[in-house]
Amino acid sequence: MVKDFEQLDASKINIPNEKTNGQANENLRMLQLLNCNKDTLKMDDLVQILYGHSAFQNLYAGCELGLFELLWKHPELSQAEISQHLNLADYPSKALLLGLTALKLIQKVGDKYRNSLVIHMLFLENTWKEFYDVVLFEAKIVYRGSIDYVESLRQNTNVGLRQFQGQGPDLYNRLHEDPGLDKVFYNFMGSWSKLVNPLWLEKIDFSKFHTVVDVGGGDATNSIALAKAFPNVKITLMDIPDSCKIAQHHIDQNQLTEQIQVMGTDIFVDEFPKNQDCFLFIHVLVIWSLEKNTTLLRRAYEALNQGGSLVIFNMMTSDEEDGPLMAALDSSYFVSIPHEGGMIYSWSDHEQCLRDAGFSQIRRIYCDFWAPSGIIIATK
Numbered sequence: 001m002v003k004d005f006e007q008l009d010a011s012k013i014n015i016p017n018e019k020t021n022g023q024a025n026e027n028l029r030m031l032q033l034l035n036c037n038k039d040t041l042k043m044d045d046l047v048q049i050l051y052g053h054s055a056f057q058n059l060y061a062g063c064e065l066g067l068f069e070l071l072w073k074h075p076e077l078s079q080a081e082i083s084q085h086l087n088l089a090d091y092p093s094k095a096l097l098l099g100l101t102a103l104k105l106i107q108k109v110g111d112k113y114r115n116s117l118v119i120h121m122l123f124l125e126n127t128w129k130e131f132y133d134v135v136l137f138e139a140k141i142v143y144r145g146s147i148d149y150v151e152s153l154r155q156n157t158n159v160g161l162r163q164f165q166g167q168g169p170d171l172y173n174r175l176h177e178d179p180g181l182d183k184v185f186y187n188f189m190g191s192w193s194k195l196v197n198p199l200w201l202e203k204i205d206f207s208k209f210h211t212v213v214d215v216g217g218g219d220a221t222n223s224i225a226l227a228k229a230f231p232n233v234k235i236t237l238m239d240i241p242d243s244c245k246i247a248q249h250h251i252d253q254n255q256l257t258e259q260i261q262v263m264g265t266d267i268f269v270d271e272f273p274k275n276q277d278c279f280l281f282i283h284v285l286v287i288w289s290l291e292k293n294t295t296l297l298r299r300a301y302e303a304l305n306q307g308g309s310l311v312i313f314n315m316m317t318s319d320e321e322d323g324p325l326m327a328a329l330d331s332s333y334f335v336s337i338p339h340e341g342g343m344i345y346s347w348s349d350h351e352q353c354l355r356d357a358g359f360s361q362i363r364r365i366y367c368d369f370w371a372p373s374g375i376i377i378a379t380k
Helices: 022-034 042-051 052-064 068-073 081-087 088-104 116-123 130-144 149-155 159-163 171-177 179-199 221-229 241-253 290-303 323-334 347-358
Strands: 106-109 112-115 211-215 234-239 260-264 276-282 304-315 361-366 375-377
Touching: 022 171, 022 361, 042 052, 052 068, 052 088, 052 106, 052 130, 052 221, 068 106, 068 112, 068 130, 081 260, 081 323, 088 106, 106 211, 112 116, 130 159, 130 179, 130 323, 149 304, 149 323, 171 179, 171 241, 179 234, 179 304, 211 221, 211 290, 221 234, 221 241, 221 260, 221 276, 241 260, 276 290, 290 347, 304 323, 304 347, 347 361, 347 375
Parallel strands: 211 234, 211 276, 234 260, 276 304
Antiparallel strands: 106 112, 304 375, 361 375
16 A cells, blocks of 8 residues: 555556456556646645644634744743743643644744744734734634535535624625624725735826726725825725725724715615726625626726726636635635625636726736735726
């Protein structure tokens, strides 16, 4: 029996002739087919997938209990010292440190522990809070609804929405009916936007636009960043009324009420503001089906001035639909929870929707970031 498939060289296997056992012949032929450059899965990879829920729970525990922050402030602590600082008994400390060390999130040198370099850099670059908000979102929202991923696939609808109280037609309307959950969601979206907003703000010159519409602008993190970077641009934020209340509060706090207007609306029903120079779709075209996305893009096309632009910014999958891994995994959340029909789509999917909406001038901009974010600009 082969204990480690990495030791297997299928190219050197002698394929039996037709007189040998048929099943053995078929098995060996399959081994040769599997020995291709793309087939790189190892048993260690399979183990981490099998225990993926436990891997995340260790990460979540390290965040919630304050271990990573402790090791940032006081590196090189022993297990006993960590137990004392975190007010944990020896047994749970031992289990937690074992899990985090095996996952390479922390390092053990001798009898002392410190954060891994990647975790250390999150603190050094002052992005730990944003990362922590992503972890909380995964723990409190994604895990809750993803239990229904299989049933969502079977029924071709977002069955996981049933895990969230309320009568709203989608997650965004139900968030406000579940005390505290809306804060987790908007903290996540705000933090994620802060991490990735520089990618599109640095690559697109908005100074050539007088008016910009932020479609599905959420808590206004994106609109506020745009307003501060380009003070001469007038911005209209469109979203559901409950989200607009949060957005207006943030706009008021930043003293940008003269530059950013808020519109509580149903973007599939209500009129888009006419004669605009630019429409922004940031992290919103992953929520719905391609058909619904085309509807929104067509409405924006009709409301644009001639020569105006439409900007799509979110994670993208490859045209071959074989990754990247983060985008592929994030799709299970959109399949299970927010709204029927969403996922992380490929570049070519978005481009086809734009063509169907009426655009012919379309340009891709790739972003260099650990999340596979991308920009598509279409011009009328």
